[in-house]
Amino acid sequence: MKLNIVCIPGDGIGPEIVTEAKKVLNKVAETGGHEMVFTDILMGGASIDVHGVPLTDEAIETAKVADAVLMGSIGGDTNTSPWYKLPPEKRPEAGLLKIRKSLGLFANLRPAILYPELRGACPLKEEISVKGFDMLIMRELTGGLYFGERHTVEKDGQKVATDTLTYSEAEIRRIAIKGFEIAMKRRRKVTSVDKANVLDSSRLWRAVVNEVAKDFPEVTLEHMLVDNCAMQLVKDPSQFDVILTENMFGDILSDEASMVTGSIGMLASASLNDTKFGLYEPSHGSAPDIAGKDLANPIATILSAAMMLRYSFDLDKEADAIESAVDKVLKDGYRTGDIMSEGCRKVGCREMGDLIAERI
Numbered sequence: 001m002k003l004n005i006v007c008i009p010g011d012g013i014g015p016e017i018v019t020e021a022k023k024v025l026n027k028v029a030e031t032g033g034h035e036m037v038f039t040d041i042l043m044g045g046a047s048i049d050v051h052g053v054p055l056t057d058e059a060i061e062t063a064k065v066a067d068a069v070l071m072g073s074i075g076g077d078t079n080t081s082p083w084y085k086l087p088p089e090k091r092p093e094a095g096l097l098k099i100r101k102s103l104g105l106f107a108n109l110r111p112a113i114l115y116p117e118l119r120g121a122c123p124l125k126e127e128i129s130v131k132g133f134d135m136l137i138m139r140e141l142t143g144g145l146y147f148g149e150r151h152t153v154e155k156d157g158q159k160v161a162t163d164t165l166t167y168s169e170a171e172i173r174r175i176a177i178k179g180f181e182i183a184m185k186r187r188r189k190v191t192s193v194d195k196a197n198v199l200d201s202s203r204l205w206r207a208v209v210n211e212v213a214k215d216f217p218e219v220t221l222e223h224m225l226v227d228n229c230a231m232q233l234v235k236d237p238s239q240f241d242v243i244l245t246e247n248m249f250g251d252i253l254s255d256e257a258s259m260v261t262g263s264i265g266m267l268a269s270a271s272l273n274d275t276k277f278g279l280y281e282p283s284h285g286s287a288p289d290i291a292g293k294d295l296a297n298p299i300a301t302i303l304s305a306a307m308m309l310r311y312s313f314d315l316d317k318e319a320d321a322i323e324s325a326v327d328k329v330l331k332d333g334y335r336t337g338d339i340m341s342e343g344c345r346k347v348g349c350r351e352m353g354d355l356i357a358e359r360i
């Protein structure tokens with residue numbers, strides 16, 4: 001099979017971790033008889049430095065004609081980087097929001113798994129972590145507050161800032177369907193998270209989710225308020241299978257969920273539209289403090305590449321091969337600095353990539 005993959009190395013540790021993911025994908029291609037064609041595009045700070053904008057229209061066009069996009073990470077240190085002196089629409093993050101919107105990537109899948117080998121890194125009490133957890137956050141990615149109208153005006157001698165949170169029934173329905181479909185392939189439970197005790201958009205969310213649920217009688221649905229969900233994630237994360245939620249709640253809860261795994265460097269994500277096309281990226285950021293030092297953990301990006309093979313190319317066997325190579329490397333006791341524990345062997349980003357590729 002010929003796979004046309006656009007890569008966005010991006011900023012910070014992005015280029016290093018994407019290099020390792022390509023290494024592993026090339027090994028998969030070699031052993032499975034596939035042809036992988038990689039085309040790099042610039043996004044984020046890397047694009048600002050060359051083009052003055054975080055994402056050019058040409059870059060979007062290149063991404064559109066590919067089969068899938070594999071991304072590292074974008075952005076820099078918001079306190080020190082000159083990128084953050086630019087107006088908001090010219091900053092690195094604007095590129096990410098633009099590519100999501102332009103490619104219609106409304107469904108963001110963020111798994112948060114407690115790896116048995118890494119249980120020691122879990123910051124929760126042992127009586128909680130011993131139960132393990134494996135959840136998937138299904139975050140709506142192209143609506144809500146992040147894409148609503150916003151403005152700052154001067155009123156009665158002071159500045160007043162406004163952001164708007166809008167959702168249509170259609171936007172809610174399509175993400176809810178994705179949530180239920182994925183629950184059918186998992187443990188068949190959906191926790192829909194909203195703030196229906198206050199927000200109109202959440203009351204509509206709840207009503208539409210209830211409607212969609214009727215088409216999935218085998219899935220157990222529960223509704224949970226977002227503040228309660230934030231609490232439940234540290235109290236008993238094992239209760240969750242699929243968490244279905246809107247854009248901002250999903251942004252916040254997915255960071256919390258990844259933190260309780262203790263190993264954000266391990267977590268992949270996929271952003272999908274209505275076709276097989278998707279953008280795949282690690283759940284972590286660009287870690288500018290360790291960039292270029294061969295210290296980054298490439299596993300989240302490598303697992304994102306596995307998700308890409310599974311969701312965009314239906315190459316389940318190849319995706320399984322990557323995931324089990326990662327498991328083997330962990331079982332063999334190799335760790336990058338972020339997940340290091342006693343008795344293990346510490347390796348850098350490149351060596352971690354080599355070790356995983358060797359095990360394909």
Ligand code: IPM
Nearest residue numbers: 075093094096097146251254
């Ligand atoms: C994420 C990030 C982005 C978001 C930022 C960088 C715009 O936090 O992918 O979660 O809020 O979606």
Ligand code: MG
Nearest residue numbers: 251252254255
């Ligand atoms: Mg975020």
